[in-house]
Amino acid sequence: MNFELPGLPDRTSKPRKNGLTMVMDKGLSLRQTLDLVSVCADYTDVVKLGFGTSLLTKDLAKKLQLYKDADIKTYFGGTLFEAFIARGLLDDYRRYLDKFKMEYVEISDGSILMNHDEKCEIIDKLSDDYIVFSEVGSKEAGVIIHPNKWISMMNKELEAGAWKVIAEARESGTVGIYRPNGNAHVALINKILAKVPGEKIMWEAPKKSQQAWFIDLIGSNANLGNISPDDVIPLETLRLGLRGDTFQKFLPKLVMKK
Amino acid sequence: MNFELPGLPDRTSKPRKNGLTMVMDKGLSLRQTLDLVSVCADYTDVVKLGFGTSLLTKDLAKKLQLYKDADIKTYFGGTLFEAFIARGLLDDYRRYLDKFKMEYVEISDGSILMNHDEKCEIIDKLSDDYIVFSEVGSKEAGVIIHPNKWISMMNKELEAGAWKVIAEARESGTVGIYRPNGNAHVALINKILAKVPGEKIMWEAPKKSQQAWFIDLIGSNANLGNISPDDVIPLETLRLGLRGDTFQKFLPKLVMKK
Amino acid sequence: MNFELPGLPDRTSKPRKNGLTMVMDKGLSLRQTLDLVSVCADYTDVVKLGFGTSLLTKDLAKKLQLYKDADIKTYFGGTLFEAFIARGLLDDYRRYLDKFKMEYVEISDGSILMNHDEKCEIIDKLSDDYIVFSEVGSKEAGVIIHPNKWISMMNKELEAGAWKVIAEARESGTVGIYRPNGNAHVALINKILAKVPGEKIMWEAPKKSQQAWFIDLIGSNANLGNISPDDVIPLETLRLGLRGDTFQKFLPKLVMKK
Numbered sequence: 001m002n003f004e005l006p007g008l009p010d011r012t013s014k015p016r017k018n019g020l021t022m023v024m025d026k027g028l029s030l031r032q033t034l035d036l037v038s039v040c041a042d043y044t045d046v047v048k049l050g051f052g053t054s055l056l057t058k059d060l061a062k063k064l065q066l067y068k069d070a071d072i073k074t075y076f077g078g079t080l081f082e083a084f085i086a087r088g089l090l091d092d093y094r095r096y097l098d099k100f101k102m103e104y105v106e107i108s109d110g111s112i113l114m115n116h117d118e119k120c121e122i123i124d125k126l127s128d129d130y131i132v133f134s135e136v137g138s139k140e141a142g143v144i145i146h147p148n149k150w151i152s153m154m155n156k157e158l159e160a161g162a163w164k165v166i167a168e169a170r171e172s173g174t175v176g177i178y179r180p181n182g183n184a185h186v187a188l189i190n191k192i193l194a195k196v197p198g199e200k201i202m203w204e205a206p207k208k209s210q211q212a213w214f215i216d217l218i219g220s221n222a223n224l225g226n227i228s229p230d231d232v233i234p235l236e237t238l239r240l241g242l243r244g245d246t247f248q249k250f251l252p253k254l255v256m257k258k
Numbered sequence: 259m260n261f262e263l264p265g266l267p268d269r270t271s272k273p274r275k276n277g278l279t280m281v282m283d284k285g286l287s288l289r290q291t292l293d294l295v296s297v298c299a300d301y302t303d304v305v306k307l308g309f310g311t312s313l314l315t316k317d318l319a320k321k322l323q324l325y326k327d328a329d330i331k332t333y334f335g336g337t338l339f340e341a342f343i344a345r346g347l348l349d350d351y352r353r354y355l356d357k358f359k360m361e362y363v364e365i366s367d368g369s370i371l372m373n374h375d376e377k378c379e380i381i382d383k384l385s386d387d388y389i390v391f392s393e394v395g396s397k398e399a400g401v402i403i404h405p406n407k408w409i410s411m412m413n414k415e416l417e418a419g420a421w422k423v424i425a426e427a428r429e430s431g432t433v434g435i436y437r438p439n440g441n442a443h444v445a446l447i448n449k450i451l452a453k454v455p456g457e458k459i460m461w462e463a464p465k466k467s468q469q470a471w472f473i474d475l476i477g478s479n480a481n482l483g484n485i486s487p488d489d490v491i492p493l494e495t496l497r498l499g500l501r502g503d504t505f506q507k508f509l510p511k512l513v514m515k516k
Numbered sequence: 517m518n519f520e521l522p523g524l525p526d527r528t529s530k531p532r533k534n535g536l537t538m539v540m541d542k543g544l545s546l547r548q549t550l551d552l553v554s555v556c557a558d559y560t561d562v563v564k565l566g567f568g569t570s571l572l573t574k575d576l577a578k579k580l581q582l583y584k585d586a587d588i589k590t591y592f593g594g595t596l597f598e599a600f601i602a603r604g605l606l607d608d609y610r611r612y613l614d615k616f617k618m619e620y621v622e623i624s625d626g627s628i629l630m631n632h633d634e635k636c637e638i639i640d641k642l643s644d645d646y647i648v649f650s651e652v653g654s655k656e657a658g659v660i661i662h663p664n665k666w667i668s669m670m671n672k673e674l675e676a677g678a679w680k681v682i683a684e685a686r687e688s689g690t691v692g693i694y695r696p697n698g699n700a701h702v703a704l705i706n707k708i709l710a711k712v713p714g715e716k717i718m719w720e721a722p723k724k725s726q727q728a729w730f731i732d733l734i735g736s737n738a739n740l741g742n743i744s745p746d747d748v749i750p751l752e753t754l755r756l757g758l759r760g761d762t763f764q765k766f767l768p769k770l771v772m773k774k
Contacts (some may be wrong), residue, residue, distance in 0.1 A: 002318050003354040007345055027749025029551040035287040039316050052758025053749050058555050060518050079760055086767060087523055096519040111763040139760040170760065172724075208430075233285025233311050242310025244337055244397040244428065247369040251344060260576050261612040265603055293545040297574050466688075491543025491569050500568025502595055502655040502686065505627040509602060 008240050009220040009250050013042075014071060018199040019221030019239070020045040020164075023229055024171060024206075027053045032229070033063050037070035040232040044072050048106070048225070050171065051079040064100060078108025078135050086112050090122070097130065108135035110168055116153060120160040127161030133202065134160075137168025137176035147191040154196045164223065165196070169204035171226055177203065184213055199223070211235055212245035220250075266498050267478040267508050271300070272329060276457040277479030277497070278303040278422075281487055282429060282464075285311045290487070291321050295328035298490040302330050306364070306483070308429065309337040322358060336366025336393050344370050348380070355388065366393035368426055374411060378418040385419030391460065392418075395426025395434035405449040412454045422481065423454070427462035429484055435461065442471050457481070469493055470503035478508075524756050525736040525766050529558070530587060534715040535737030535755070536561040536680075539745055540687060540722075543569045548745070549579050553586035556748040560588050564622070564741070566687065567595040580616060594624025594651050602628050606638070613646065624651035626684055632669060636676040643677030649718065650676075653684025653692035663707040670712045680739065681712070685720035687742055693719065700729050715739070727751055728761035736766075 012019040025047050028036065036044070047067055054060060054076045067074050076097070084093035097105060107123050123134050134157040136150060154165045167189075168176035177185055192201070198218060204226040205211045211231075214222045220239040227235055237243040241250030270277040283305050286294065294302070305325055312318060312334045325332050334355070342351035355363060365381050381392050392415040394408060412423045426434035435443055450459070456476060462484040463469045469489075472480040478497040485493055495501040499508030528535040541563050544552065552560070563583055570576060570592045583590050592613070600609035613621060623639050639650050650673040652666060670681045683705075684692035693701055708717070714734060720742040721727045727747075730738040736755040743751055753759040757766030 002313050002315065003350075003357065005313065005341065005345070005347075005350075026746065027555055029555045031289070031547070031551055031554070035290055038289070039285055039287045043314075050750070051760065052753040052756065055518050055521065055758065056559075056749055056752055056756075057518065079763060080758065082763070083521065083758055087521070089521075092519075092521075099519065111760050230284065233314055234308070236314055237310040240310065240314075242313065242338065242341055244309065244369050247337065247340070260571050260573065261608075261615065263571065263599060263603070263605075263608075289547070293547055296547070297543055297545045301572075488542065491572055492566070494572055495568040498568065498572075500571065500596065500599055502567065502627045505595060505598070 008242075011220050011239060014045065016045050018223065020202065020223040020225075021227055021232060021235060022046040022048060022202060022223075022225035023227045023232060024048050024050045024225075025053070025229065026050045026171075027057060028063070028229065030059055030062055030066065033066045036229045036232070037066060037072065040229070041070040041072065043232050043236045044070075046073045046075070046104070046225075049074065049076050051077040052083060053077070054080065054100075061100060064102075073104055075102060075104035075106050075133060078106040078133075079111055081105070081107060082109065082112045085114070094126075094129075103131055104133065105130040106133045106135060106166070107162070108166075108168075110135060110137065110139035116156070120156055123157055123160040123162050127163075132162045133164050133166055134162040135166040135168055139168065139170055139175060141175050141180060143175070147188050150188065150192055151195045154192065154201070158196070158200055164200055164202045166202045166225060167192070167204060169206065169210070169226060171206055173204070173206040173210055173226070178210065182207055182209065184210065189217070193218075208234070208238070208245065211238055215239060215246050216249055266500075269478050269497060272303065274303050276481065278460065278481040278483075279485055279490060279493060280304040280306060280460060280481075280483035281485045281490060282306050282308045282483075283311070283487065284308045284429075285315060286321070286487065288317055288320055288324065291324045294487045294490070295324060295330065298487070299328040299330065301490050301494045302328075304331045304333070304362070304483075307332065307334050309335040310341060311335070312338065312358075319358060322360075331362055331389075333360060333362035333364050333391060336364040336391075337369055339363070339365060340367065340370045343372070352384075352387075361389055362391065363388040364391045364393060364424070365420070366424075366426075368393060368395065368397035374414070378414055381415055381418040381420050385421075390420045391422050391424055392420040393424040393426055397426065397428055397433060399433050399438060401433070405446050408446065408450055409453045412450065412459070416454075416458055422458055422460045424460045424483060425450070425462060427464065427468070427484060429464055431462070431464040431468055431484070436468065440465055440467065442468065447475070451476075466492070466496070466503065469496055473497060473504050474507055524758075527736050527755060530561065532561050534739065536718060536739040536741075537743055537748060537751060538562040538564060538718060538739075538741035539743045539748060540564050540566045540741075541569070541745065542566045542687075543573060544579070544745065546575055546578055546582065549582045552745045552748070553582060553588065556745070557586040557588065559748050559752045560586075562589045562591070562620070562741075565590065565592050567593040568599060569593070570596065570616075577616060580618075589620055591618060591620035591622050591649060594622040594649075595627055597621070597623060598625065598628045601630070610642075610645075619647055620649065621646040622649045622651060622682070623678070624682075624684075626651060626653065626655035632672070636672055639673055639676040639678050643679075648678045649680050649682055650678040651682040651684055655684065655686055655691060657691050657696060659691070663704050666704065666708055667711045670708065670717070674712070674716055680716055680718045682718045682741060683708070683720060685722065685726070685742060687722055689720070689722040689726055689742070694726065698723055698725065700726065705733070709734075724750070724754070724761065727754055731755060731762050732765055
């Protein structure tokens with residue numbers, strides 16, 4: 001903080017178990033990676049190298065090292081996991097992870113059909129060697145999953161060994177937990193929160209309105225993902241009530257005197 | 259100019275009193291700041307460190323110096339002013355401004371309720387020590403202020419000592435002087451322009467369509483704000499009729515011969 | 517590729533005659549240009565310095581050299597050509613091109629009215645000295661051109677000497693071959709493809725949904741243009757079926773075994 005401002009909401013600090021910010025890197029150059037960590041390291045807990053971009057990224061090992069030096073965890077997008085699975089190449093995927101010394105892995109089925117027991121088996125198996133993010137929800141627009149199914153899948157995946165479950169929204173923020181117009185499925189999310197521990201869920205929330213909505217619902221320390229590199233600092237101001245969208249929410253805590 | 263092209267519209271140059279471009283910096287790294295000034299210094303008059311981002315920005319003093327070296331004025335977003343005011347900490351805000359040797363200050367009430375006389379008093383007081391941007395308009399969607407009230411507030415704030423009044427639009431360009439779909443409130447804006455000197459107003463215009471609309475209405479030297487760093491050069495082409503959206507407007511001035 | 521993944525679709529490599537990616541540079545700094553070429557050189561065939569931005573870009577010669585060093589072709593946006601033509605200054609435009617040793621030129625009439633025979637004469641003349649991109653389609657929203665006219669214009673411009681014809685969409689992706697909502701004019705595009713060689717057409721496709729739509733229709737090696745610098749790597753994953761949007765399309769080619 002460049003100046004002390006009393007009455008700000010409580011905010012966790014790194015290494016965070018709750019209040020995580022997960023950033024999506026879609027192919028940043030090494031220097032853009034340095035730009036990101038130079039200003040956002042304190043507010044960035046995890047970086048996802050989105051979908052299959054890690055396969056195409058030059059100097060991947062160097063980039064991963066830059067994040068590691070800034071104390072930021074990294075993992076490859078779930079769609080890449082699925083591209084290996086669809087080819088029956090799970091062992092190759094593990095070799096890919098190990099070639100780059102990955103500690104985290106995302107296990108998802110947003111683009112493929114996979115028996116849920118099989119998914120949980122993979123989570124169980126991989127969680128022996130990696131910290132697992134598992135993702136629930138389809139990438140397909142218009143696919144509606146019953147809240148009870150969201151809840152049972154999330155809880156089973158956590159029991160199978162996932163560290164966090166990710167609630168799908170895509171980079172666009174228009175599927176899964178959101179309607180095509182980007183508005184949240186309010187009833188669904190409230191039902192999930194009644195039955196799954198909130199700190200175990202990472203909500204994909206690429207749009208500012210979605211970030212503000214979750215902070216309003218859950219508080220400063222919601223776990224929020226698919227954040228654009230340019231939005232990390234703005235998101236932190238939302239968490240602290242220092243931007244219009246969440247300004248009012250955090251006002252009642254203030255000592256208001258003139 | 260890399261080549262002489264005759265018949266371009268007149269354009270003011272720095273230091274500008276009219277035709278200002280105000281850019282919103284939401285947390286650029288030092289190197290991104292250098293990128294901006296290296297290509298956009300001639301076209302950027304003022305940089306706003308949006309809402310509360312300045313509090314969280316590492317190396318803030320160095321960043322401010324980079325802008326100063328490029329002859330670009332800087333100020334902190336009005337929401338931060340309001341966060342101090344809501345806590346009754348105006349003197350602390352002045353200490354924050356002075357700690358970073360700020361010459362400009364934004365005084366706004368987009369997120370708080372403030373008596374307008376009180377706002378004008380603060381403008382009056384702070385304008386002794388700083389150059390004041392004051393902002394008119396609510397950040398809340400759907401809030402409609404009568405044109406006469408816009409006009410009287412703007413004129414009173416100018417009389418109280420504001421250098422420019424800013425017409426609110428937010429970063430989204432969907433409130434204040436715009437409808438929720440981003441279209442301008444045409445009648446409102448024309449009424450304001452009939453009663454408030456145009457060169458004293460800074461129109462927030464984050465979207466290209468909004469920038470083109472104001473240039474069409476007012477001309478090349480409209481004061482336009484909340485411009486994204488990536489849009490400074492594109493905006494300059496709009497001002498000069500070198501982009502499709504304003505190409506036709508500036509054609510009649512050309513000697514058309516083949 | 518950082519790891520071998522079998523069963524990916526065939527993809528052309530540089531120097532490409534088909535499967536081109538054309539990126540729009542709206543005023544990148546030299547360092548941002550370096551960022552782009554450092555990660556995207558293999559996937560970027562051509563860079564357009566959009567509309568009139570080249571006139572305003574500092575260090576233009578250095579920027580062009582950075583692209584050349586990365587084996588990336590460059591040209592100035594067609595609106596700038598039109599700004600010279602509207603002033604009757606074609607010879608000056610050639611002097612501008614030659615001052616910067618440009619090998620490529622775009623010839624368009626999106627913002628001016630030009631007799632089509634005259635346009636083809638200019639294409640014919642300039643193609644003696646430059647490699648010509650010619651562009652078909654209006655920049656104006658709501659202008660509908662009959663498919664037969666699209667086809668005849670495209671074929672005549674190719675006969676006159678254009679290397680590729682560009683199908684207009686603007687940076688917004690809402691005119692020309694798209695509806696105002698960004699959806700493709702399906703019938704129009706299919707009629708064009710039935711009568712104009714597909715590898716001679718560069719489709720402007722700034723939105724991800726548009727890129728995915730063309731890859732679905734034409735395959736991995738569609739020529740796609742007006743790509744944002746940040747979207748080059750993501751587009752390449754679309755071409756390879758490594759992102760949700762095109763994942764299914766390329767699955768049938770896989771040997772599916774577990």
